[in-house]
Amino acid sequence: MSAQVPELEVRDFSSVSPQKPWKLSPREVAINASTILIALILSPIIVQVTPLKGKLGLVLTFILVAMVGNIVLSFLRQGVQAIGNSIASTFIYLAAGLVLLPVASIFFTVIMRGYHAVRINTFTQDMSVTQSDGPYTEGGALHAILGTLMLVLIASLISVPIGILTALYLTEVKGRAEGTIRFLVQAMSGVPSIVAGLFIYSVLIVGAGGHYSGFAGALSLSILMLPTVARTAEEVLKLIPRDLREAGVALGGTQWRTVVMVVVPAARSGIVTAIILGVARVAGETAPLLLTILGSTTTHLNPTDAPISALPLYTFNLLRTGLNVAIDRAWTGALVLMILVLILFVLARLASGRKK
Amino acid sequence: MSTPTSVPLQSEIPPARAIILTRRLSDRVFRGVVTAGGFVSLIVLGLIALFLASRSIDIFKTFGFGFITEFKWDSGDPDNGIPPVLGIGAMLIGTIVTAVVGLVIALPVSVGMALFLEYYMPIRLKKSLTMVIDLMAAIPSVIFGLWGFFVLMPHAIYWAKLLHKYFGWIPFLDVQAPIFERSPFIAGLILSIMIIPIVTSISREVFSQVPLDRIQAAYALGATRWTMIKAVVLPFGSSGIAGGAMLGLGRAMGETVAVYLVLNLYFQPNFQVLFSAGGSVASMIVTKFGEAGQLELQGLMAAGLVLFIVTLIINFLSNMIVKRTSRTGN
Numbered sequence: 001m002s003a004q005v006p007e008l009e010v011r012d013f014s015s016v017s018p019q020k021p022w023k024l025s026p027r028e029v030a031i032n033a034s035t036i037l038i039a040l041i042l043s044p045i046i047v048q049v050t051p052l053k054g055k056l057g058l059v060l061t062f063i064l065v066a067m068v069g070n071i072v073l074s075f076l077r078q079g080v081q082a083i084g085n086s087i088a089s090t091f092i093y094l095a096a097g098l099v100l101l102p103v104a105s106i107f108f109t110v111i112m113r114g115y116h117a118v119r120i121n122t123f124t125q126d127m128s129v130t131q132s133d134g135p136y137t138e139g140g141a142l143h144a145i146l147g148t149l150m151l152v153l154i155a156s157l158i159s160v161p162i163g164i165l166t167a168l169y170l171t172e173v174k175g176r177a178e179g180t181i182r183f184l185v186q187a188m189s190g191v192p193s194i195v196a197g198l199f200i201y202s203v204l205i206v207g208a209g210g211h212y213s214g215f216a217g218a219l220s221l222s223i224l225m226l227p228t229v230a231r232t233a234e235e236v237l238k239l240i241p242r243d244l245r246e247a248g249v250a251l252g253g254t255q256w257r258t259v260v261m262v263v264v265p266a267a268r269s270g271i272v273t274a275i276i277l278g279v280a281r282v283a284g285e286t287a288p289l290l291l292t293i294l295g296s297t298t299t300h301l302n303p304t305d306a307p308i309s310a311l312p313l314y315t316f317n318l319l320r321t322g323l324n325v326a327i328d329r330a331w332t333g334a335l336v337l338m339i340l341v342l343i344l345f346v347l348a349r350l351a352s353g354r355k356k
Numbered sequence: 357m358s359t360p361t362s363v364p365l366q367s368e369i370p371p372a373r374a375i376i377l378t379r380r381l382s383d384r385v386f387r388g389v390v391t392a393g394g395f396v397s398l399i400v401l402g403l404i405a406l407f408l409a410s411r412s413i414d415i416f417k418t419f420g421f422g423f424i425t426e427f428k429w430d431s432g433d434p435d436n437g438i439p440p441v442l443g444i445g446a447m448l449i450g451t452i453v454t455a456v457v458g459l460v461i462a463l464p465v466s467v468g469m470a471l472f473l474e475y476y477m478p479i480r481l482k483k484s485l486t487m488v489i490d491l492m493a494a495i496p497s498v499i500f501g502l503w504g505f506f507v508l509m510p511h512a513i514y515w516a517k518l519l520h521k522y523f524g525w526i527p528f529l530d531v532q533a534p535i536f537e538r539s540p541f542i543a544g545l546i547l548s549i550m551i552i553p554i555v556t557s558i559s560r561e562v563f564s565q566v567p568l569d570r571i572q573a574a575y576a577l578g579a580t581r582w583t584m585i586k587a588v589v590l591p592f593g594s595s596g597i598a599g600g601a602m603l604g605l606g607r608a609m610g611e612t613v614a615v616y617l618v619l620n621l622y623f624q625p626n627f628q629v630l631f632s633a634g635g636s637v638a639s640m641i642v643t644k645f646g647e648a649g650q651l652e653l654q655g656l657m658a659a660g661l662v663l664f665i666v667t668l669i670i671n672f673l674s675n676m677i678v679k680r681t682s683r684t685g686n
Contacts, residue, residue, distance in 0.1 A: 024478075056514070081580055088582035092476060095468025096485075099556070102549045103492050106503045113506075165393020173390050177398075183675065184397045190603070190671035191404070191664065192610025194638045198660040199404045202411045206653075223400060230397070255379075256386035284496020287612035290642055312498045316613060319502060334499050341494050349487070 031073050032089075039066035063094060107338075114335025117328040122336075127297040132318055132326040141333055143299040144314035147214065148340070150303055151293070151310055152279050154218035155225050160275050162222075163229030167274075170230075171237040172245075172259050182234075189227035196223040197288025205292070214303030217293035217310070221282040229278040236270025237263065269351050276348035280341055286312040311337040404664060412658030415442065415651075423658060424448065429623050429644070431652050442655040444662065449625045450540065450635020451663075454615065455608035457544025457629055462551050463601050469552070470559035471585060486560070493553035501617035504546040509618060512542045516630045531631040538620035540634035546614050551604035558603065558678065562596030563589055595677050602674030606667045612638040637663045 024032075043062040067090040074082035122140040130139025169175060170182055200220040204210045240263055248258030264271070289295075294307035295317050309317075315333035318326040379387070415423055419442055426443020469489070473482050516536040523529045566589050574584040590597075615636045621643060622633035641656050648656060 024476075056518075078580075081578075081583070085580035085582040088585070089476070092468045092472045095465045096472040096476075098465050099469045099492075099552055100485075100488065102503075102508075103488060103495075105507060106495060106499065109503055109507050110499060162393050162396045165390050166397060168390045169394025173387050173394070175387075175391055175394070177394070181394050181397060184401055186675050187668055187671050188397050188401055190606050190610070190667055191401075192612070192638055192667055194610065194612045194641055195404065195408075195660050195664045195667075198641065198657060199407055202407050202657055203403075206411070207407070223404075226397065226400070254383045254386075256382045259386070280494045284494075284498065286496070286498045287638065287642060291645060312496055312613075315502065316498050319505075319617070330502065334496075334502055337496055338499060341496060342491075345491055345494055 031077075032070070035066055035069035035073060038069050039063075063090065066090060110331065110334050110338050113328070113331040114333075114338075117325075117332045118335070122332060126299045128299070132321050132329065133323040134325070136325070136328070139329075141311065141314055141329075141336060143296065144309045144311045144333060145336065146299060146301065147293070147296075147308040147310040147314075148283060148312075148337075150214050150301070150308070151218045151221055151289075152283055154215065154303060155221035155282055156275065156279060158218065159222035159225040159229055159278065163226050163274070163278065164233050164271065166226070166230040167233035167237055168259065170234050172255070172263065185227050185230050188223070189231065191223065192287075193220075193224055193285050194287040194291075196220045197291035199223070200288070201291040211305055212292060212294035212307040213305060214293055214300075214308045217289050217308070218303065220288035220292050221285060224285060224288070225278040225282045228281045229274045232274035232277050233267075233271050236267045236274065239270070240266050273348045273352040276344050276351060280344040280348065283340055283344065284312050284337055286316050289313045290316070311340070405661070408657050408661040408664060412654055412661050415654050415658040419443065423655075424662065427624055429640075429655075431649055440651055442652070442658075444637055444640070444655075444659050446623045446625045447621070447635040447637045447640045447659070448662070448666075450619075450621075451609050451637050453627065453629065454540045454543045454547060454619065454634055454636060455605050457540055458547030458551060458608045459601060459605050461544060462548035462555055462604060463597075465548070466552050466555035466600070466604075467559055467597055469556045470563055471589070473556075473560050474563040475581065475585065475589070486557075489553045489556050492549075493557070497550065497611060497614045500546055500550055501614035504542070504614060504618045508545060509537065509542055512545055513537060516541050520630050528627050528629055531628050533631070535632040536630060537632050538618055538634075539632045540619065540626070540629045543615050543619040543634060543636070544629065546618055547608040547611060550611060550614065551608050554607060555597075555600045555604045558600030559593060559597050562593040562600075566592045595680060599674045599676075599678030602670055602677060606670040606674065609670070610638055610663065610667050612636075612642055615639045616642050 039062050042065050043058060046061050046065065047058050067087060070086040070090055071083050074086045117136045119136050119140070121137060122142075123145070124142055125138070125140040126143035127139045127141075128143075166181065166185060170178055170185075197220045200216050200223075204216045204219070205212060210216065244262050244266055245258055248262040249255070253261070289310055289312065293310060293313065295313050296307045296309045300306050300308050311333055315330045315337065318330035318333065321327075419426065423443055425445045426441060427446040428441045428443050430438075430441045432438045432440030473485055473489075477485065513536045516539060519529055519541075520531055520534075520536075524531075570588050570592075571584060574588050579587060616639040619634045619636055619639060620632045621635060621640055623635070624633070625635075626633040637659050641659055644652060644656060
């Protein structure tokens with residue numbers, strides 16, 4: 001069957017990746033490392049000798065010494081042109097440091113201060129019989145953990161189907177309003193969370209005479225979650241090759257069958273990522289919950305009839321009491337919340353990584 | 357296993373089927389459902405505007421434009437004949453001041469970080485650092501507030517004092533009294549940390565689209581890394597950066613809980629960013645919500661409506677700018 005292919009010298013250019021000229025040469029790395037080392041050694045000495053003092057003085061001296069060192073070394077090697085380059089490099093490294101420092105500090109603080117008040121009862125008891133400044137061995141965040149889980153579950157049940165439908169509208173149906181809807185989803189992702197809470201409050205609690213309830217909270221969260229799910233799912237569906245859709249239709253499938261049996265399964269892991277990112281977006285929201293679930297100290301599992309609590313709100317309300325022990329509990333709440341968000345984040349990474 | 361497939365005879369070839377161009381019922385239903393789902397965002401946005409407007413119509417009838425320009429929030433005292441005066445002017449100005457302070461700090465740092473990720477890092481480190489930026493965006497705002505209040509504020513007060521000591525001659529770095537706690541400067545610092553991930557990831561996205569041949573051309577002409585960035589990357593990415601900055605500004609203006617914890621609300625406009633008095637519409641809603649009477653509640657709805665409209669406009673502008681970049685980029 002197969003025809004004889006004449007031997008041709010085929011040079012495969014596709015494997016030649018374009019050069020990235022900004023890549024650092026080992027020598028440059030060595031120079032950078034040595035200036036940082038020199039600055040590390042010199043700056044404490046300078047601080048000791050001169051009237052500069054304190055941590056701020058040390059840091060500023062370090063930056064200055066590193067910059068000067070870098071300038072001198074690169075000037076010696078490359079001439080005047082390199083001076084501007086060195087100054088810019090120093091500032092860009094400084095910017096990176098300024099971004100990473102707060103992240104590290106936040107994680108460090110939350111772990112160190114949150115760990116302090118963790119006991120087994122943190123996960124098994126609620127605050128119904130405990131004062132917020134009671135001993136650590138009493139009371140816990142069970143009601144808040146359950147509340148957060150409940151809110152996130154209901155919000156997902158509402159916003160995930162709608163979000164995926166929106167993404168399908170933008171990528172598969174491509175109706176007349178495609179541009180408008182894409183724009184509105186973008187606009188929706190910028191709605192301040194407090195406005196979402198205020199909206200649900202005005203509709204459900206003032207308007208319909210309802211109660212503060214988990215359901216109201218979940219509705220306000222789903223407003224915030226919908227754009228995240230829709231946009232992420234859209235990005236993923238866009239990556240599914242056209243060939244798959246054409247193959248589905250060519251095999252005689254209707255569009256409905258093609259989407260449900262070919263396109264969506266192909267994008268499954270990406271859609272899981274979309275859901276997890278949506279959950280991570282809303283799990284830590286506080287402002288809308290203040291206006292919709294109000295907060296509570298008891299474990300309450302019915303989402304429709306009474307105020308409940310949630311981890312961010314638990315943290316916030318304990319913090320507002322201003323009592324030392326309560327603030328320790330607030331840090332514990334923050335730690336549990338942070339761990340929850342981290343788990344979701346890692347899950348999202350794993351789900352989206354599996355695709356490759 | 358392999359059986360020889362019989363070659364169909366001419367007569368066995370089925371006649372060509374008619375091509376049907378109308379959609380089947382199942383497809384029509386499918387497209388209907390999906391379209392309905394797609395329009396939910398339109399409906400929700402419309403409902404938000406409609407409900408907040410209908411709840412706050414009385415406020416605008418009573419106070420008119422004064423609701424936006426008045427610097428006073430007083431629920432009045434009907435027994436003594438003191439009429440209520442509700443106005444969010446100071447809060448609106450405060451919202452803009454804190455958001456701008458946040459953006460002024462965040463913008464250079466974010467652009468620097470984006471350049472760092474794109475042009476200063478080996479690929480492997482770049483991936484994990486990008487992940488850190490994404491993770492930063494996922495940290496709940498209550499945690500930012502908690503950290504801002506207990507960890508950042510003591511440091512920030514010290515920085516504010518230094519700034520005041522050496523740059524106090526600049527009008528907006530002056531203070532009327534040496535109170536540095538809970539100032540717009542500190543709120544702006546927290547906001548800057550919260551919007552850095554957004555501005556960074558949008559800038560990085562734009563930088564990664566810079567055509568490689570232009571970069572190589574710049575190097576071939578003898579540019580250093582920085583002159584290349586100045587001549588190629590920044591001009592290419594400028595409107596993308598502007599769009600990202602606007603998006604960050606919108607996010608900063610809507611931020612509630614973190615600002616609530618680190619900002620002292622004060623119903624007078626204050627442009628001295630180091631002084632302990634500021635405003636934020638979103639935080640005001642949380643502050644006043646618990647104790648609000650009927651009229652004040654309507655006032656809060658109106659404040660929410662104003663905030664909604666302002667952030668919507670800013671979002672609209674930023675999306676336009678980002679979209680224009682990605683079109684001209686190619």
